[in-house]
Amino acid sequence: MARIRPRGNGPQGLPGISVTGRRAGTFCLLLVAALCVQATRVQVFQAGELDRNSANQRLTIERYAQPRGDILVGTEPVTGSVATGGRYAYKRSYTDGPTYAAVTGYASQAYGTTQLEGTEDELLTGTDGRLTGWSLWDAVSRRQNPGGDVHTTLNRAAQEAAMRGLGGQTGAVAAIEPATGRILALASTPSYDPGSFAGHAADDQEAWNRLQADPDQPMLNRALRQTYPPGSTFKVVTAAAALADGVVTDIDAPTAAPHPYVLPGTTTPLVNDTPACDRAGLSLDAAMTASCNSVLGWLGVRTGLDRMAAMAGNFGFDDAKLDVPVRAARSAFDTRMDESQLALSSIGQFDTAATPLVMAMVAAGVADDGTVMRPQLVDSLTRSDGTVVRRMKPTVYRQAVPPAVAAQVQKLMTDVVENGTGGNARIAGAVVGGKTGTAQHGVENSGTPYAWFISWAKPAGSTAVPPVAVAVVVADSDATDVTGGALAAPIARSVMRAVLGV
Amino acid sequence: MATPSAVTRSAAGPSRPVPTGRTTELVLVLAAVLTAVFGYVEVGVDLDGTAPADAAEYGAALGVIALAAHAVVRWRARYADPLLLPIAVLLNGIGLVVIYRLDRATPGRAAASAQLLWSALGVALFIAVVLLVRDHRRLRRYAYLGAFAALVLLVLPIFFPPVYGSRIWIVIGPLSFQPGEFAKILLAVFFAAYLAVHRDALALTGRRVWRWQLPRGRVLGPVLLIWAAFVGVLVLETDLGTSLLFFGLFVVMLYVATARTGWIAIGLGLAAVGAVTVGWLSPHVHSRVADWLDPLGSIAAGRGANQIAQSLFAFAWGGELGTGLGNGHSVLIGFAAKSDFILATIGEELGLTGLIAVFLLYAALVSRGFRTGIALRDPFGRLLAIGLASIVALQVFVVAGGVLALIPLTGMTMPFIAQGGSSVVTNWIIVALLVRVSDIARRPASEEVA
Numbered sequence: 001m002a003r004i005r006p007r008g009n010g011p012q013g014l015p016g017i018s019v020t021g022r023r024a025g026t027f028c029l030l031l032v033a034a035l036c037v038q039a040t041r042v043q044v045f046q047a048g049e050l051d052r053n054s055a056n057q058r059l060t061i062e063r064y065a066q067p068r069g070d071i072l073v074g075t076e077p078v079t080g081s082v083a084t085g086g087r088y089a090y091k092r093s094y095t096d097g098p099t100y101a102a103v104t105g106y107a108s109q110a111y112g113t114t115q116l117e118g119t120e121d122e123l124l125t126g127t128d129g130r131l132t133g134w135s136l137w138d139a140v141s142r143r144q145n146p147g148g149d150v151h152t153t154l155n156r157a158a159q160e161a162a163m164r165g166l167g168g169q170t171g172a173v174a175a176i177e178p179a180t181g182r183i184l185a186l187a188s189t190p191s192y193d194p195g196s197f198a199g200h201a202a203d204d205q206e207a208w209n210r211l212q213a214d215p216d217q218p219m220l221n222r223a224l225r226q227t228y229p230p231g232s233t234f235k236v237v238t239a240a241a242a243l244a245d246g247v248v249t250d251i252d253a254p255t256a257a258p259h260p261y262v263l264p265g266t267t268t269p270l271v272n273d274t275p276a277c278d279r280a281g282l283s284l285d286a287a288m289t290a291s292c293n294s295v296l297g298w299l300g301v302r303t304g305l306d307r308m309a310a311m312a313g314n315f316g317f318d319d320a321k322l323d324v325p326v327r328a329a330r331s332a333f334d335t336r337m338d339e340s341q342l343a344l345s346s347i348g349q350f351d352t353a354a355t356p357l358v359m360a361m362v363a364a365g366v367a368d369d370g371t372v373m374r375p376q377l378v379d380s381l382t383r384s385d386g387t388v389v390r391r392m393k394p395t396v397y398r399q400a401v402p403p404a405v406a407a408q409v410q411k412l413m414t415d416v417v418e419n420g421t422g423g424n425a426r427i428a429g430a431v432v433g434g435k436t437g438t439a440q441h442g443v444e445n446s447g448t449p450y451a452w453f454i455s456w457a458k459p460a461g462s463t464a465v466p467p468v469a470v471a472v473v474v475a476d477s478d479a480t481d482v483t484g485g486a487l488a489a490p491i492a493r494s495v496m497r498a499v500l501g502v
Numbered sequence: 503m504a505t506p507s508a509v510t511r512s513a514a515g516p517s518r519p520v521p522t523g524r525t526t527e528l529v530l531v532l533a534a535v536l537t538a539v540f541g542y543v544e545v546g547v548d549l550d551g552t553a554p555a556d557a558a559e560y561g562a563a564l565g566v567i568a569l570a571a572h573a574v575v576r577w578r579a580r581y582a583d584p585l586l587l588p589i590a591v592l593l594n595g596i597g598l599v600v601i602y603r604l605d606r607a608t609p610g611r612a613a614a615s616a617q618l619l620w621s622a623l624g625v626a627l628f629i630a631v632v633l634l635v636r637d638h639r640r641l642r643r644y645a646y647l648g649a650f651a652a653l654v655l656l657v658l659p660i661f662f663p664p665v666y667g668s669r670i671w672i673v674i675g676p677l678s679f680q681p682g683e684f685a686k687i688l689l690a691v692f693f694a695a696y697l698a699v700h701r702d703a704l705a706l707t708g709r710r711v712w713r714w715q716l717p718r719g720r721v722l723g724p725v726l727l728i729w730a731a732f733v734g735v736l737v738l739e740t741d742l743g744t745s746l747l748f749f750g751l752f753v754v755m756l757y758v759a760t761a762r763t764g765w766i767a768i769g770l771g772l773a774a775v776g777a778v779t780v781g782w783l784s785p786h787v788h789s790r791v792a793d794w795l796d797p798l799g800s801i802a803a804g805r806g807a808n809q810i811a812q813s814l815f816a817f818a819w820g821g822e823l824g825t826g827l828g829n830g831h832s833v834l835i836g837f838a839a840k841s842d843f844i845l846a847t848i849g850e851e852l853g854l855t856g857l858i859a860v861f862l863l864y865a866a867l868v869s870r871g872f873r874t875g876i877a878l879r880d881p882f883g884r885l886l887a888i889g890l891a892s893i894v895a896l897q898v899f900v901v902a903g904g905v906l907a908l909i910p911l912t913g914m915t916m917p918f919i920a921q922g923g924s925s926v927v928t929n930w931i932i933v934a935l936l937v938r939v940s941d942i943a944r945r946p947a948s949e950e951v952a
């Protein structure tokens with residue numbers, strides 16, 4: 001016992017169990033502390049990254065845990081939600097999928113979202129910050145807001161008329177309210193049923209694969225996302241540019257346009273489709289009524305590349321970020337061309353290409369006294385209780401031409417319908433202005449031409465801005481007489497009648 | 503036995519009643535039962551919008567077994583630490599609620615009622631231990647018999663088919679249990695008895711290597727033999743968790759008994775050799791280590807999320823406050839969501855707050871165990887209490903560390919909370935022994951058992 005040292009009462013004076021036990025206890029508590037630290041790391045600092053991991057199904061589960069908000073046309077929803085009984089509790093349904101597919105797009109558990117379903121996704125799922133009043137409390141209680149609703153600017157009658165008019169043909173319709181920019185119709189055919197692949201089952205996959213493999217591309221939104229050479233409908237832009245720049249001041253006065261008009265720097269004459277055009281010195285009005293390529297091509301060159309490009313830009317060409325809020329494809333008017341190419345571009349050929357939406361903006365700008373309104377597809381966003389989150393405000397896109405010039409172009413367009421190639425668009429009791437277009441395409445122009453018609457209409461005697469402007473394109477039709485006047489004008493007419501209610 | 507009010511510290515001293523803490527215990531037990539009932543109601547409200555019809559039954563059942571345990575403690579272990587029983591009831595109650603909740607996500611594989619039955623059996627054994635083991639020192643007599651029984655229990659599963667890659671189960675018809683769970687207690691008793699007798703010999707100075715004094719080979723021999731026996735058995739069973747637990751327990755108790763840091767160095771060295779060997783020999787353990795090093799690796803490799811990744815997803819989704827019971831998706835973890843991975847559900851639905859609360863409950867239980875050990879006077883009792891508390895601490899660390907990817911995952915159950923009959927029963931016996939020794943530790947001298 002002599003070797004006992006004073007520091008402990010254990011064996012050989014080493015620390016006793018009171019001391020070692022305390023140390024071991026401290027060690028055990030340190031283990032628990034390590035667990036708390038690791039839990040904090042995972043649950044706080046790494047949480048965001050783990051939540052977003054592609055293999056983590058929780059965001060998707062949460063997203064489909066409650067019925068999705070609806071997209072409405074007028075007061076009627078065109079969408080719905082159905083309980084699946086599966087892990088993803090609700091899936092999207094559509095009351096009349098193919099009719100509104102170009103507007104709604106799809107919201108699929110397996111394939112994501114597009115169009116309005118995509119741009120307004122946060123509001124529809126309920127995660128949009130604007131839906132909540134007490135965001136801090138909601139974050140604490142993890143309350144999921146019910147999805148909000150998207151009220152579109154669509155006119156149900158106009159949309160249905162557009163779909164009916166296009167029928168089995170490949171084509172598209174865009175209709176705008178000129179004074180506000182509200183999009184009244186947006187149709188694309190052939191269409192598809194976005195509800196057919198809303199889930200994530202084998203059926204959905206099969207439907208999706210079938211649509212993706214379809215050579216007719218039913219899921220292509222031709223009204224917004226596809227450009228076509230606009231052909232003679234572009235002559236409205238050329239006429240507006242020539243008038244705005246004073247190249248022409250009186251639409252009825254003879255111009256200096258030669259005949260035949262040989263494309264500058266070449267030996268190729270710019271040919272016309274009708275003998276009525278084959279004289280020199282035609283007036284602008286006569287040239288538009290008969291759709292004379294030689295006069296408008298010459299006028300485009302006289303106006304010049306810069307001014308032509310600027311005027312095209314005023315109507316929405318060369319805008320890569322035209323969001324309605326769904327982004328439209330960029331319509332093209334080339335800014336680096338020689339004069340022969342400019343002449344062709346001025347009649348909507350060469351590499352000029354436009355979406356039906358932009359051509360509807362051309363007609364709408366002319367109708368709205370030269371002011372092009374920004375096209376918009378969403379009238380208002382509301383919470384599930386109906387209170388408004390955001391309401392659409394009409395905004396000016398560009399002042400394209402002064403009102404006096406717009407009035408001259410309006411006269412040109414009414415004459416086309418009254419006396420010229422657009423006779424099929426005439427409506428009893430209404431003033432209609434329009435322009436036909438039949439655009440060549442394919443190698444050596446071997447493809448079936450694109451039949452175009454752009455127009456606006458207002459009740460006879462009205463001095464107000466016309467309530468509707470429309471652009472129609474029919475591509476690859478089976479018809480024998482493929483011209484804008486024959487194929488596209490009747491569709492435009494029925495859409496305009498639907499809006500006018502006559 | 504004297505009534506509480508008449509209890510005095512000693513016959514000679516001033517007549518002052520010693521507080522027994524039984525009323526505190528009763529209040530806390532009732533609070534624990536009510537917490538569990540609240541949990542059942544929350545599950546029902548979140549999933550169905552109304553309180554579940556069977557909440558009252560579950561609550562009543564838990565209440566009855568908890569009060570039965572309390573009554574026996576009040577009758578036969580009046581001076582026991584008043585926190586031990588309430589913490590056990592609360593942890594058991596939380597486990598029942600979470601299993602009840604997970605049953606809702608796994609139709610056809612209900613486990614809550616079976617778990618309640620196991621809990622009742624556990625409490626029955628708790629009562630039996632408190633009643634039968636009047637003085638823990640009598641357990642010393644059975645130490646060697648217990649060690650032999652433990653070895654038999656550990657060897658038995660080798661003759662049964664592996665479950666999920668580990669041979670730690672004995673399966674007889676519909677019944678299955680993990681004998682390793684019972685073996686823990688037997689080993690703690692054996693270690694405590696062995697070390698209480700041999701601690702002086704083990705602490706004798708041997709060779710000195712740098713700063714450590716290593717024990718003599720004659721003393722080291724039996725220790726190495728025990729280590730080799732367990733590692734050998736566990737390599738055959740490919741169960742790293744139990745191996746880690748037993749060896750950790752052995753090292754901790756050895757250190758507490760001898761105060762020799764040299765033992766820790768030897769222990770860590772042997773553990774490292776054992777771990778590397780097991781990892782090298784067993785592809786099962788090898789893949790666990792790979793998953794620990796890179797939990798999300800299988801996703802990048804295109805094989806989807808493995809269980810560790812799913813577990814981390816669950817914890818992460820819970821964030822600070824959790825989704826609320828019934829609103830999480832921890833069922834995505836797949837098999838073992840109610841047993842080895844039950845903590846992920848707590849992390850997801852009760853959040854970091856709830857998870858740390860559970861950790862602190864374990865910490866409180868462990869610290870009460872250590873406190874009891876330090877307060878006792880006989881070395882065997884001291885080592886036994888500290889050993890039992892260490893079992894809980896080490897097991898919580900190994901399991902929670904595994905599902906949180908702090909250490910490689912091993913197949914073990916969270917004490918009291920996880921689904922599994924052997925585990926719940928064993929942990930009730932551990933608490934019963936702690937209650938018994940704490941009763942003796944706090945008992946006034948006048949009532950000492952002769």
